[in-house]
Amino acid sequence: MNLRSSLVAVAFSVMHFVAPGLTYAQEKSDKNAIIGLLDRQISPEGVDYLKKLRDTNTPFGTNSFDFESLRKGMGTRREPTIPGIRLIKVQANGVPCEWLLAPGADPNVRLLYIHGGGFVSGSGGYYIPQTAHISAAAKCAVLLVDYRLAPEFPFPAGLNDCVTAHEWMVSNGPDGPSKARATLVAGDSAGGNLTLATLLAIRDRKLTMPAGGVPISPTSDFTLASESLKSVKDPIISAKTMPIFRDMYLGKADPRDPLASPVFGDYRGLPPLLFQIGEHEMLRDDGIRAALKARADGIAVTLEVWPGMFHVFQSHEPLLPEARAAIEHIAEFIRSKTPPAGN
Numbered sequence: 001m002n003l004r005s006s007l008v009a010v011a012f013s014v015m016h017f018v019a020p021g022l023t024y025a026q027e028k029s030d031k032n033a034i035i036g037l038l039d040r041q042i043s044p045e046g047v048d049y050l051k052k053l054r055d056t057n058t059p060f061g062t063n064s065f066d067f068e069s070l071r072k073g074m075g076t077r078r079e080p081t082i083p084g085i086r087l088i089k090v091q092a093n094g095v096p097c098e099w100l101l102a103p104g105a106d107p108n109v110r111l112l113y114i115h116g117g118g119f120v121s122g123s124g125g126y127y128i129p130q131t132a133h134i135s136a137a138a139k140c141a142v143l144l145v146d147y148r149l150a151p152e153f154p155f156p157a158g159l160n161d162c163v164t165a166h167e168w169m170v171s172n173g174p175d176g177p178s179k180a181r182a183t184l185v186a187g188d189s190a191g192g193n194l195t196l197a198t199l200l201a202i203r204d205r206k207l208t209m210p211a212g213g214v215p216i217s218p219t220s221d222f223t224l225a226s227e228s229l230k231s232v233k234d235p236i237i238s239a240k241t242m243p244i245f246r247d248m249y250l251g252k253a254d255p256r257d258p259l260a261s262p263v264f265g266d267y268r269g270l271p272p273l274l275f276q277i278g279e280h281e282m283l284r285d286d287g288i289r290a291a292l293k294a295r296a297d298g299i300a301v302t303l304e305v306w307p308g309m310f311h312v313f314q315s316h317e318p319l320l321p322e323a324r325a326a327i328e329h330i331a332e333f334i335r336s337k338t339p340p341a342g343n
Contacts (some may be wrong), residue, residue, distance in 0.1 A: 003306050034279060034305055035288055042308030043321040050280065050308055053235035061241035067120070074117045080132040085127070092168035093326035095161045096146040098124050099174040101134035107173045109140040109338050110180045112166050112210075114187030114194045116217075117314065118241065119150050119158060119249035122190070130315055134186075137331035140338075143169050147194070154251040155260055162198045163205070170208045177321040182338040183210045187332070188312050190245075191281070192218025196262035196273075196290060203269045211337040214274045214330055218287050222246045222255035226285035234282040236311040242282075263290045267297035274302045276326055276335045278309035304329065 060070070076094065080087075080100075088099040110184040113131050115122040123142025133143040147161035162185075170180050187195040192215035199213050224246070229239045250260055258265035263286065273294055288303065295301040306313065306322050314323045 032056040036303035036305040046308045059238045061238035071121045074121040082132045092165040098144045100142045107141045107180040112185045115189035116189030116191045118191045118245040138334040151248040184212045186214035197259045212271045220286040220290035222261045230284035239282045267294040267299045272300040277305045281311035
């Protein structure tokens, strides 16, 4: 698989599905070495797909860091696979964004989605297919934010854009100014980091707090202390990339700053969080450690480590049974945090 194919494979897509017999957020951390590992069998499709990845894919960054190809691939605009999707480009107080609504989506239930790409690549347009499925599953409007990228705009420029976009979204919807019934924040990889950092910054700046957050495979520790960076053979991306991403994003900033490395954050005052992580990804322990820190600070945390899965497994098409179930969990989480209409 070449770099372009690998990047396309890392994009998200989602749809309705609940795995039979699976209890939402079921954990058995007392019986597994991996905290939060879900008690479920790996699907035959999942077993086969992981083997295919290991046999045919060279993880990005294994031999070199091809920055130009990364930006080109992750900057591609991709079309939705669901018919009837509405796409509306807007400026959120100067930050370029795009609304996405599947048929039947409530424009007053709003999800800010923060794309991945190592803080140095990616775009909202690349995530149109995945967020279309989220919108359809959760019946919510999605605001894709094109935050500024490093190294041209290092930390905290991108974070500030995400905070600005959320605050704008509170009082502006797809059809113009209107108050949201509920807002939430989600993102993957670098966007998972920015999901947590955005919530921390909103709390610190005394802005309107979202009803919940969904960090997917988040980067959380730029001191690079997580054991899984050394012990996990990630089939998607090499741990060799992490110092490069860190230096391009942070510049001279302190890697222990909680807004750069949310594992060091104080989570008191944040809303409920749903973490989704793959068993076989280098960032596994980054996500687990951030979830445990938030839980220790008294936050309602659902931690899901999916057996046999990999970095941002929710994206790979045709969708695995695990991806379908994981996306339904996200939709269920969004629905559970949304007050009834009229409240």
